[in-house]
Amino acid sequence: MPMWNIVADENMPLVEELFSTLGSEQGRNNNQIKRLAGRHISRKDLADADILLVRSITSVNRQLLEETSVKFVGSATIGTDHVDTKYLAANDIKFSSAPGCNAQGVAEYVLTSIAYWAELRDRDLSEVTVGIIGAGNVGSRVIKVLERLGIRCLVNDPPLEDSGDARHFVSLDRIQQCDVVTCHVPFTRSGQYATYHLVDEEFLESMPNNSLLINSARGAVLDNKAAYRVKQAGKNIDYILDVWEGEPEVNVELMAKTLIATPHIAGYSQEGKIRGTYQLYQAVNQWLGLENTIPLNTLLPQAPKWHWSGLLSGLYQSLKPYYDIQADDKRMRQVKTDIRNKFDHLRKTYPQRLEFLDTL
Ligand SMILES: NC(=O)C1=CN([C@@H]2O[C@H](COP(=O)(O)OP(=O)(O)OC[C@H]3O[C@@H](n4cnc5c(N)ncnc54)[C@H](O)[C@@H]3O)[C@@H](O)[C@H]2O)C=CC1
Numbered sequence: 576m577p578m579w580n581i582v583a584d585e586n587m588p589l590v591e592e593l594f595s596t597l598g599s600e601q602g603r604n605n606n607q608i609k610r611l612a613g614r615h616i617s618r619k620d621l622a623d624a625d626i627l628l629v630r631s632i633t634s635v636n637r638q639l640l641e642e643t644s645v646k647f648v649g650s651a652t653i654g655t656d657h658v659d660t661k662y663l664a665a666n667d668i669k670f671s672s673a674p675g676c677n678a679q680g681v682a683e684y685v686l687t688s689i690a691y692w693a694e695l696r697d698r699d700l701s702e703v704t705v706g707i708i709g710a711g712n713v714g715s716r717v718i719k720v721l722e723r724l725g726i727r728c729l730v731n732d733p734p735l736e737d738s739g740d741a742r743h744f745v746s747l748d749r750i751q752q753c754d755v756v757t758c759h760v761p762f763t764r765s766g767q768y769a770t771y772h773l774v775d776e777e778f779l780e781s782m783p784n785n786s787l788l789i790n791s792a793r794g795a796v797l798d799n800k801a802a803y804r805v806k807q808a809g810k811n812i813d814y815i816l817d818v819w820e821g822e823p824e825v826n827v828e829l830m831a832k833t834l835i836a837t838p839h840i841a842g843y844s845q846e847g848k849i850r851g852t853y854q855l856y857q858a859v860n861q862w863l864g865l866e867n868t869i870p871l872n873t874l875l876p877q878a879p880k881w882h883w884s885g886l887l888s889g890l891y892q893s894l895k896p897y898y899d900i901q902a903d904d905k906r907m908r909q910v911k912t913d914i915r916n917k918f919d920h921l922r923k924t925y926p927q928r929l930e931f932l933d934t935l
């Protein structure tokens with residue numbers, strides 16, 4: 576008789592290794608693990624499930640969970656906009672996500688993006704100012720990396736500023752004037768700090784000529800239609816987009832106008848995915864009052880690290896052997912038709928990528 580019935584997204588690494596013997600120290604084992612495609616997990620699949628482990632493509636809400644036996648939901652992701660946390664709380668279903676798990680992967684994506692843009696547009700990064708919107712786990716890491724290289728950063732984060740965070744923040748209007756803007760906010764539709772279309776037509780029009788906008792937060796933080804219109808009208812601005820409004824749908828007209836287009840893989844380092852599953856293993860253990868018997872460091876790959884040289888000229892070429900963002904862009908552009916149905920496949924078959932920055 577299995578102890579726990581677990582349903583997990585098929586793209587989550589190490590679930591069997593971490594969860595199949597969970598509870599065995601109490602003489603319980605043989606948990607049953609069912610792996611399913613995240614976008615197709617249905618209420619029927621969860622009829623007898625105790626634990627549901629998802630990634631960002633499963634909408635977790637009443638429609639999915641009502642009349643199921645799920646008692647714990649874990650999302651091996653930073654973002655939680657796919658989860659109706661109010662519904663879970665009201666129905667006594669424990670929820671845990673994986674804050675910060677892939678923040679380093681995103682920071683490395685952003686660093687590489689900026690380095691690529693600077694090389695292509697012949698920009699001296701010591702004279703460039705980067706505006707960061709959102710200074711949580713990802714944004715803070717981006718700031719650390721860029722400042723360590725001597726690149727000037729300005730930061731906007733009204734929720735943190737209002738909470739009394741002592742760091743120096745600037746207004747969104749000031750961010751609009753930066754040479755590079757990069758978004759690291761959660762997706763929220765309502766409330767004082769809603770981020771839906773935070774970067775809209777007016778914002779893009781206000782950005783200086785020859786500037787760069789990076790969105791690796793959530794698609795709808797950027798008004799995709801407005802981004803297309805602004806570019807179509809002749810504005811001299813570059814876009815590097817990892818996330819798309821309405822994924823797995825992609826606005827292919829906008830994609831054609833990007834400098835780099837990727838299929839929501841900014842955080843897809845091997846380590847980031849492993850940390851995501853591991854954080855859920857820790858959370859389930861805590862929920863059950865069990866010890867974490869498997870240490871994280873036994874699961875992480877030992878990746879070669881890039882040497883911080885402090886040299887900004889030639890930065891992209893020095894990073895490229897560690898992370899080739901142009902190859903990611905090429906994979907996405909090779910999809911000529913029906914990208915909606917190929918988006919998940921691009922992500923599922925994403926080549927192994929290792930983190931290349933040492934401890935920050
Ligand atoms: N493309 C990818 O592969 C990945 C994307 N993400 C996205 O990045 C987002 C940010 O991740 P973390 O930094 O780890 O989250 P976090 O929760 O640590 O930080 C988010 C920050 O945004 C700030 N914020 C909220 N509303 C804001 C607003 N209206 N204006 C300015 N700042 C605002 C918050 O105060 C907070 O400091 C996630 O919610 C997720 O959507 C995260 C990981 C991977």
Ligand SMILES: O=C(O)C(=O)[C@H](O)COP(=O)(O)O
Pocket residue numbers: 586629630631632651652653654655677839842843
């Ligand atoms: O952690 C997040 O937030 C992300 O955006 C993830 O990188 C998304 O990856 P999937 O959960 O969609 O595989």
